Amino acid sequence: MENLSPNPLPPKTDLDSFQAQLQRYQSRIEEALLQRLPAASQEPKILHEAMRYGILGGGKRIRAVLVYATGEALGVPIEQLDAQACAVEFIHGYSLIHDDLPAMDNDELRRGKATCHIKFGESLALLAGDSLHSLAFETLAQDPAIRVRPQRRMDMVAKLTHTAGSKGMAGGQAIDLAAVGKMLNLAQLKQMHSLKTGALIQAAVALGALSADPVETSVAKDLDNYAHCIGLAFQIQDDILDVEGDTHILGKNSGSDVAQSKPTYPALLGLEGAKRAAQESLDSALASLEALGDNAKFLRNIANYVTQRSY
Numbered sequence: 001m002e003n004l005s006p007n008p009l010p011p012k013t014d015l016d017s018f019q020a021q022l023q024r025y026q027s028r029i030e031e032a033l034l035q036r037l038p039a040a041s042q043e044p045k046i047l048h049e050a051m052r053y054g055i056l057g058g059g060k061r062i063r064a065v066l067v068y069a070t071g072e073a074l075g076v077p078i079e080q081l082d083a084q085a086c087a088v089e090f091i092h093g094y095s096l097i098h099d100d101l102p103a104m105d106n107d108e109l110r111r112g113k114a115t116c117h118i119k120f121g122e123s124l125a126l127l128a129g130d131s132l133h134s135l136a137f138e139t140l141a142q143d144p145a146i147r148v149r150p151q152r153r154m155d156m157v158a159k160l161t162h163t164a165g166s167k168g169m170a171g172g173q174a175i176d177l178a179a180v181g182k183m184l185n186l187a188q189l190k191q192m193h194s195l196k197t198g199a200l201i202q203a204a205v206a207l208g209a210l211s212a213d214p215v216e217t218s219v220a221k222d223l224d225n226y227a228h229c230i231g232l233a234f235q236i237q238d239d240i241l242d243v244e245g246d247t248h249i250l251g252k253n254s255g256s257d258v259a260q261s262k263p264t265y266p267a268l269l270g271l272e273g274a275k276r277a278a279q280e281s282l283d284s285a286l287a288s289l290e291a292l293g294d295n296a297k298f299l300r301n302i303a304n305y306v307t308q309r310s311y
Helices: 012-036 045-055 062-073 082-099 116-120 122-142 150-164 169-179 186-210 217-244 265-269 271-287 290-308
Strands: none
Touching (some): 012 290, 045 082, 082 122, 082 169, 116 122, 217 271
């Protein structure tokens, strides 16, 4: 029988090293976020509480991890990557708060707890998302931890701005909303997810690369293809978990895509076909890292991780 499982994770010694590094990045981003979010005691307290609720205390932090891992692979000191990682997480948090609203996906559970609008109400959730969106760009524009030429900083702002807009995440969400109850073809499904999910993953890798000055054009292109491929693999795995996953492990309601008649990879390709597509994307991602050699070891492992995760 054909083996449809993704590439295995590294041997135990390497796996332990990977987990330790992953936890190092995850711990670092939590501290960096705490330093940059408005204090809950600062007025308007309820808005700042909602912002912190939407960002802190959960999540895999894959996008922030990719900022750190890409930057360090290119020789950037980790303390010079905190602001970029936070900006990516602020955009991700804003998008989740807005996506969960009744006008969008109407979800009540996120990261194992009530969604922001269930906790604080729809109006405040909207404001919290808007404020996180603004905070992302304020952070990129002003944070002194970013040590690059002014043009590089502007490139970072431009990249994240494009990612959040109509040709990125917002556009992907618009396609997603219009596609409910319809059957998309494979090209249309890939386009939707490359915007809605993949764009921010590509931005995370790009911000890590832009933190190194200079980066060879060929390396930047390889990293962008790597990010594109793992973004696709990440979304396919999300769709697979919506079919196979457990609500208590996922931290959100499983089966919601089917319940809402949303187009997914398993619906289009079948479950085994979706697993094959995830494997193909993983293989392409790994091939893109060949030029970076051993410096890309963690990036290779994170590619395997996002394709094999169970939540």
